[in-house]
Amino acid sequence: MAMSASIVLAADDPAGLARFYGALLQVEPQPGLSGTHWRVAWPAGGWLEIYAPSRSRPQPQQLARLALCLQRQSDGTGAVAMLNTWITAVLGLGASLQEPPRVEPFGAEAWLLDPEGNRLLLLVMPAA
Template sequence: MTTPQTHTTLVLAADQPDRLAGFYAALLDTRAEQGLQAQHWRLAWPGGGRLEIYAPSSSRPQPRSSGRLALCLQRSCSAADRLQQLQAWVEQAMALGAMAPEAPRLESFGAEAWLHDPEGNRLLLLVC
């Protein structure tokens, strides 16, 4: 008997899936592709897997919530450039519609910035 292959997929409900797909495609430097229907988009996730962005069914809405789960986008660079690289990335995200409730900061493991994407989802940009 063959074991079925498992894939990693992150699923994100959105009010405007095409706009949110464009936001994440720009930050990940990848391309958003149409999914199974008009309100469904897919992006390749770095290191494998996919990010699926869709409009939830009106019969099964997905309320917005601010839990402890967040998407984390991560880049590597030299230790001397971490904060500078992060600040440039945050500026790009904000130009695309992100909101930054706090300033980027340097931590022992790297530089991090907690943001909200254009629909208010928590997003961590990490440069280490």
């Protein structure tokens, strides 16, 4: 039996958050199974499923250890310069910077919050 996978994200404004991630990933968000469900194609395959939680089972906003991570390979201009350009674009989409960029052994990273406060890690890996 075939299996598929997706990432599920509860949202107060599913359409708005789908527009944010659609713009960030440069894909068109798609309506889901109901008026409060949206799908965004995930770069690694599968979908980012964004939905409004049921009123009978609310999901309060909370910071957790789980975060979405988007990665790019450095284009030769330098991982930090590329990361700073990317951060500026994502801030323009409505995200906020949680921690300033820093260089780690595996690349340059920055932690942000999406428009609804979910953690988002941007990682630029050094050129191979």
